[in-house]
Amino acid sequence: MEYExxxxxxxxxxxxxxxxxxxxxxxxxxxxxxxxxxxACAGMPGMLPAVNKRAIELGIIAGLLTNxxxxxxxxxxxxxxxxxxxxxGYQITQLYAPxxxxxxxxxxxxxxxxxIRIKQIHIEEDAGKLVHDYRTxxxxxxxxxxxxxxxxxxxxxxxxxxxxxxxxxxxxxxLFSFAGVSDCRMQEGSMRCDVNISVRKAGSKExxxxxxxxxxxxxxxxxRAIEYETDRHISAIETGCEExxxxxxxxxxxxxxxxxxRNKEDATDYRYFPNPEILPVHISEEWISEVKSGIPxxxxxxxxxxxxxxxxxxYDSKLITxxxxxxxxxxxxxxxxNNPKEVANWIIGDLASIARExxxxxxxxxxxxEKFGKVIKMVENxxxxxxxxxxxxxxVFREDMDPEIYVRENRLxxxxxxxYLEDLVxxxxxxxxxxxxxxxAGNQKVISFFMGQxxxxxxxxxxxxxxxxxxxxxxx
Numbered sequence: 001m002e003y004e005x006x007x008x009x010x011x012x013x014x015x016x017x018x019x020x021x022x023x024x025x026x027x028x029x030x031x032x033x034x035x036x037x038x039x040a041c042a043g044m045p046g047m048l049p050a051v052n053k054r055a056i057e058l059g060i061i062a063g064l065l066t067n068x069x070x071x072x073x074x075x076x077x078x079x080x081x082x083x084x085x086x087x088x089g090y091q092i093t094q095l096y097a098p099x100x101x102x103x104x105x106x107x108x109x110x111x112x113x114x115x116i117r118i119k120q121i122h123i124e125e126d127a128g129k130l131v132h133d134y135r136t137x138x139x140x141x142x143x144x145x146x147x148x149x150x151x152x153x154x155x156x157x158x159x160x161x162x163x164x165x166x167x168x169x170x171x172x173x174x175l176f177s178f179a180g181v182s183d184c185r186m187q188e189g190s191m192r193c194d195v196n197i198s199v200r201k202a203g204s205k206e207x208x209x210x211x212x213x214x215x216x217x218x219x220x221x222x223x224r225a226i227e228y229e230t231d232r233h234i235s236a237i238e239t240g241c242e243e244x245x246x247x248x249x250x251x252x253x254x255x256x257x258x259x260x261x262r263n264k265e266d267a268t269d270y271r272y273f274p275n276p277e278i279l280p281v282h283i284s285e286e287w288i289s290e291v292k293s294g295i296p297x298x299x300x301x302x303x304x305x306x307x308x309x310x311x312x313x314x315y316d317s318k319l320i321t322x323x324x325x326x327x328x329x330x331x332x333x334x335x336x337x338n339n340p341k342e343v344a345n346w347i348i349g350d351l352a353s354i355a356r357e358x359x360x361x362x363x364x365x366x367x368x369x370e371k372f373g374k375v376i377k378m379v380e381n382x383x384x385x386x387x388x389x390x391x392x393x394x395x396v397f398r399e400d401m402d403p404e405i406y407v408r409e410n411r412l413x414x415x416x417x418x419x420y421l422e423d424l425v426x427x428x429x430x431x432x433x434x435x436x437x438x439x440x441a442g443n444q445k446v447i448s449f450f451m452g453q454x455x456x457x458x459x460x461x462x463x464x465x466x467x468x469x470x471x472x473x474x475x476x
Contacts, residue, residue, distance in 0.1 A: 003237075004202045005230045007159035007195055011172060013182045014126060014150045014190040015058045021125045021149035022049030022092065029188050033131070033142040041147035043087030048277050051076075055149040056281060058181050059099040059123045060291045062151050065175045065298070066118055068103030070288055074123075076278040080271045085128035085141050093124035095272045097280075099151075105175075107167040116168050117156040126150050129189075145189075151181075157196070157207070162226040166219050169193060170322075174299045177324035185363065186217050193222060199233035208233065209244040213258055215251045225251040229258055302327060310340035319348050323362045329369060336373025339380070346376055350390050354397050371396045374403045383407065385414050387460045415461045418470070421454075424462075425470045428453045439475050447471060 020027050023040035040047040056074075063070050075097040078090040100121035107114055128146040132139050153172065159165050173184040173191060184191040193216050198208035213229060216222045229249075236242040249258040297305070299321045306317040320330050326347060333343050351372070355365050375396060379389040384407055392412070395401040407413065415421065428450055429436055439446040447468070454467050 002202055003199050003230075003234050004204070005160060005197060005199050005226070005233075006157050006207060007165060007197045007226070008157035009153075009155045009159065009165065009168065010194040010196070011153040011155075011169065012126075012150050012192045012194075013062070013153065013172070013176060013184060014148055015055050015123075016180055016182050017052055017054045017058065017149055019052060020147035021052050021055050021123070022147060023047075025147065027148045029185075029190065031144055033140070033144065035144060037143045037146070041087070042143055043089070043146075049092065049275075051278060051281060052149060055123060056099070056283070057291050058149075059121065059151055060283065060288060061179055061295060062121055062153070062176065062181050063100030063103065064288075064292055064295070065179060065181075066100070066103040066105050066121070066153070066172075068100035068118060068121060070283060071097055071099055071101060072284075073097065073280050073282050074099050075280045076123075076275045077272050078275050079124075081269075083127065084139065085130050085143070085146065087128065087143060087146060091124060091127065092275055092278070093152075094122035096274065098122035099283075105168060105171055107164060107171055109161075109163045109167050111161075111163070114158075114164065116158045116164070119154045119156055121151050121153050123149060123151055157198075162223040165195070165226065166223060169219060169222070174322065174324070178298050178302075178327070179295050183324075183363075186219070187361075189217065192217060195222065195226060195229075197226065197229050197233070199230060199237065208237075210246050211244075211258075212248045213251055214248055214261065218253075221251060221253050224253075224256060225258060228256060232258070299327075306340070306344075312340060312344055316341075316344045316348060320344060325363045325365060329365065329367065329372075332369035333373050333376070336370055337376045337380075339376075342376060342380065346372075346393075350393055351397070354390075354394055358398070367397055368400060371400070371403055378403065378407065382414055382463065384412055385461065385464055387455070387464075388412050388414070391460075412461060414463050415458050418466065421462060421466055422470055422474075424454055424457060425450075425467065425474055428457070429474060436475065447475075450475075 017027050019025060020041055023038055025038050025041055026036045040049065060070055074094065076092050077095045079093045079095070080090045082089055098120045103118035104115045105118065107116055126145050126148040128141050128143040130139050131142055159168070176182045177184045182190055186192070195213045195216065196210055197213065198210045200206060200208040211229060213225050216225055233244060236244050245263070247263050248261045250261050251258050303317050303321045306312045306320060307314065320327055330343060330347055334340065337343050351365065351367070352362070355362065372393070375389050375393050378384050379386055384392065392403045392406060395406060396403055432450070432453070435446050435449055450471050451464070451467060454462050
């Protein structure tokens, strides 16, 4: 408690456009190296940029979602620096007239609610990507990412803990993914974060020496990097064993440490100047209204609908609205199964369990929702039991199997013949006299043992409700 950590974030979010910011090359992730490159984004002389209108609209949406003022006339500037993955030797960005200013995002942690102020949001082009070949000791450049549009959200230094940082990033990710601004997949680099961190004595108004941490590509890595860098600063202040300098450091996730990259540059080092090749863009009130009217349902709005209209619990609603992908699966499955609570139970329980077994994150779950709905309805209509339903769902998930055809061809229909089940229960009870005595002595858990024996003999196809009823009747 003697020290206070002070942090500000620079969050880079790639915009969900079909093409790049200043040319018509595809902006999609996952192409072969240098597949999506033209003379413009490769930095060839004489190629003039043409502004992507959709990128401007997504920038406006980002500003509206974060309570920012939208700048009515925006301009683009050149930020000059030399790096192998920057083909022109400068980056086109916004310094003098960024698209958004003076906003805020409200977050909630265990310590309560807090407003994080946003200084500005600006649009800029992404750089390429260096691919290091450690076998040959060489580096290759992939220019597919060069020119991809992104926004940078620059916060004020309002963060005091890693919990606040994570809550803020999760809030931005939810807002932007639901609104279609970006898919925000950190593992693919479409959402990246630089943390500016300093440490000072508690109660002091003067900021400490600032360090910028780069190369953070997961929430877990961000939390670990903040913890490490905080301890490094405190140790340096208390022992004097290290001189703190303003610098940029990279995070190594394997060693769990940060390492110096370069001294932190100031704006003057980049020699910013207005880009004379791009005319100012005027953003009218009508354009803002048009963009605003097209914003889809947001997480908090969907949460309200799930809890009030569908009657889902707070817990279930938060899980479903915590991921755009899970939210979409819920909506699409509801087109085939008009039972919100049952759909939520299957998604949160069975589908999530199968995804964990396959090491598939929630944002990457892919399933045919019509087939998913068929599984749920077959269980609802007592065609199959829940145990068989989960096994069939596994096949739908892994092999895209048609559940109705599979159940019919493999004769997995539920056994509900009362006479047959009564005979089976009598056999199991007769073969397990010791367990019967335990049940009569008050051990209710023995029912599960008997149920397991019945399911084993019917290959999991018995009607659980019917078996349970028959067991209790006979054991009594």
